[in-house]
Amino acid sequence: MLNTENLAKKLGKSNRINEPTNRKSIITVDNIHKQYGATIAVDNVSFSIAEGEIFGIIGPNGAGKTTTVECISGLRVPDSGSITVYGLNPRENHEEIRKIVGVQLQESSLPPRIKVWEALNLFASFYPDPLNAHDLLESLGIDKKRNARFKQLSGGQKQRLSIALALIGNPKIAILDELTTGLDPEARRETWTLIERIRNRGVTVILVTHYMDEAERLCDRVALINHGRVIALDTPVALAAKEGGEVHMQFVPSTPVDDKVLTALSGVVSVEHRGNRIVVAGSGDVTTRVLYALSKVGVQASDVQVKSGNLEDAFVKLTQANDKIIKREVGPQ
Amino acid sequence: MSAQDSGVALQKPSKPFWELIKVQGKLVLREPYSIIFGVAMPIFLLIIFGIVPTFREPISSDTTMTVFDLYIPILMVTVLIMIGLLGLPIPIVRDREIGWLRRISTTPISPTKLLAAQVTINIILAAVGFVILAAGSILIFGMNIVFDITGFVLSLVLATAAMFSLGLLIAAVAPSQGAANGMMMALLYPLLFFAGVYVPMQVLPSSLQTVSSFTPVGAAVKALESSMQGTFPSIIPLLVMTAYTVFFSYIAIRYFRWE
Numbered sequence: 117m118l119n120t121e122n123l124a125k126k127l128g129k130s131n132r133i134n135e136p137t138n139r140k141s142i143i144t145v146d147n148i149h150k151q152y153g154a155t156i157a158v159d160n161v162s163f164s165i166a167e168g169e170i171f172g173i174i175g176p177n178g179a180g181k182t183t184t185v186e187c188i189s190g191l192r193v194p195d196s197g198s199i200t201v202y203g204l205n206p207r208e209n210h211e212e213i214r215k216i217v218g219v220q221l222q223e224s225s226l227p228p229r230i231k232v233w234e235a236l237n238l239f240a241s242f243y244p245d246p247l248n249a250h251d252l253l254e255s256l257g258i259d260k261k262r263n264a265r266f267k268q269l270s271g272g273q274k275q276r277l278s279i280a281l282a283l284i285g286n287p288k289i290a291i292l293d294e295l296t297t298g299l300d301p302e303a304r305r306e307t308w309t310l311i312e313r314i315r316n317r318g319v320t321v322i323l324v325t326h327y328m329d330e331a332e333r334l335c336d337r338v339a340l341i342n343h344g345r346v347i348a349l350d351t352p353v354a355l356a357a358k359e360g361g362e363v364h365m366q367f368v369p370s371t372p373v374d375d376k377v378l379t380a381l382s383g384v385v386s387v388e389h390r391g392n393r394i395v396v397a398g399s400g401d402v403t404t405r406v407l408y409a410l411s412k413v414g415v416q417a418s419d420v421q422v423k424s425g426n427l428e429d430a431f432v433k434l435t436q437a438n439d440k441i442i443k444r445e446v447g448p449q
Numbered sequence: 450m451s452a453q454d455s456g457v458a459l460q461k462p463s464k465p466f467w468e469l470i471k472v473q474g475k476l477v478l479r480e481p482y483s484i485i486f487g488v489a490m491p492i493f494l495l496i497i498f499g500i501v502p503t504f505r506e507p508i509s510s511d512t513t514m515t516v517f518d519l520y521i522p523i524l525m526v527t528v529l530i531m532i533g534l535l536g537l538p539i540p541i542v543r544d545r546e547i548g549w550l551r552r553i554s555t556t557p558i559s560p561t562k563l564l565a566a567q568v569t570i571n572i573i574l575a576a577v578g579f580v581i582l583a584a585g586s587i588l589i590f591g592m593n594i595v596f597d598i599t600g601f602v603l604s605l606v607l608a609t610a611a612m613f614s615l616g617l618l619i620a621a622v623a624p625s626q627g628a629a630n631g632m633m634m635a636l637l638y639p640l641l642f643f644a645g646v647y648v649p650m651q652v653l654p655s656s657l658q659t660v661s662s663f664t665p666v667g668a669a670v671k672a673l674e675s676s677m678q679g680t681f682p683s684i685i686p687l688l689v690m691t692a693y694t695v696f697f698s699y700i701a702i703r704y705f706r707w708e
Binding site for chain 1: 464465467468469472475476479480540543544547548549551552554555556557558
């Protein structure tokens with residue numbers, strides 16, 4: 117249906133930038149706070165986003181992710197704190213912001229009988245310098261559906277149209293909220309390659325998601341928000357390495373090994389036997405050290421498997437730790 | 450990245466408001482409830498009333514007025530009731546419920562323009578209904594209308610304003626499409642009754658006639674009646690319609706939500 121896989125391989129990963137500090141910061145969120153009645157939705161959130169970055173905002177449901185991006189797009193006004201987007205204040209420069217920020221909203225659909233090209237044409241008329249609707253539909257792989265009505269589209273096609281509407285105005289920034297929720301795995305993967313292509317066109321992407329595999333695959337950096345606060349902000353790789361827990365390495369030794377050979381190594385936390393397999397848990401590049409130590413004592417390791425901590429582990433660990441702190445602050449209920 | 454860069458000549462779409470009118474117009478044609486109930490149904494009634502022989506006889510010996518004559522302003526107000534209660538508010542409530550209004554509000558265009566387009570489309574529909582009713586009764590059924598043009602246009606404008614502001618009020622306060630449908634049904638029959646659709650007010654006791662004349666629809670029928678008999682309508686029905694318009698609009702503006 118959509119032949120973007122190869123293109124994405126060519127374009128997507130090759131120029132992935134993991135050092136956003138080198139680049140121009142275009143969005144600054146400084147200490148914003150937003151409260152609905154007694155409920156604090158966003159509690160002193162700060163971060164900045166560099167041009168051309170895919171910036172992920174992750175966190176449990178109801179953590180304040182959507183409210184945060186709604187403040188950036190100017191849909192909501194924070195109670196305190198400041199936001200600048202390309203030097204503009206979303207509160208005061210509504211129209212200017214809306215020309216450069218394309219937004220894909222969570223749970224927003226189109227009138228059921230509007231046709232794909234009609235919706236795109238309509239949105240194109242709203243912007244001073246829109247993209248060519250035909251090219252955009254083609255690049256999103258829904259050009260054949262241009263005469264279909266919204267209600268006739270599949271979930272994946274609806275999402276792609278929604279992305280098209282966010283991009284038709286030729287924005288500098290695209291905010292995509294819960295983009296792949298409700299999509300089947302294939303449609304999710306197709307959507308991911310699309311996002312990489314959007315970034316490769318020079319668009320800065322803010323991606324709100326609660327799928328960790330999505331954030332891990334796409335984002336240059338992620339901010340983890342819990343109870344309205346940023347509790348971690350780093351690259352997915354660094355977060356997984358720092359907070360994702362130990363590396364678990366397992367292998368079958370050619371001859372029995374004295375545990376002491378392994379436990380003596382720096383970084384090794386535990387050594388376990390499972391049948392003829394040895395499982396070593398440790399941190400950092402424990403795998404290299406174990407293999408080196410084994411070769412020194414003349415043992416060969418076969419069937420080596422390494423499982424390192426991932427973003428999901430980091431996510432669970434960090435949010436649980438944070439929940440405990442918050443419970444302590446609030447007191448037992 | 451932009452169309453210029455890609456070397457393709459950009460077909461710049463026309464003005465946003467015109468695009469909104471076109472799209473909203475197409476959606477009305479694809480969901481033709483307001484056309485069926487607001488335009489087709491009153492025309493159907495006009496034909497029926499024009500065919501029934503007893504409707505073409507004078508209502509009393511001292512006048513040439515027939516039941517059919519009485520019904521022309523009533524049917525015009527029926528157009529407004531249907532479009533005001535159904536055609537105007539239901540799509541607005543739907544567009545809010547599905548998040549379309551909110552989606553529009555993320556663009557440089559204010560969603561107020563979408564509402565304005567919706568109102569414009571429905572004014573066009575109502576105007577089509579008026580023209581067909583007037584032209585049909587004169588040309589096909591040979592009705593003898595002496596228009597007080599100023600009074601007629603003023604009455605129609607005020608009646609449209611009153612019923613459209615009622616529609617916007619429903620759009621403002623109804624939290625869901627279900628609620629909007631409920632409000633529509635609750636208002637529909639009383640309004641049709643006081644407009645005289647079931648029986649013209651002239652046939653009913655004077656107490657009910659008085660009540661009717663202080664409803665927006667009763668006042669509208671009264672004002673249209675006199676202006677279609679060659680006299681400028683009395684000030685009271687005009688004031689009644691103006692007062693309702695101000696009142697409904699105030700509540701609509703006060704309580705309208707985009708999401």
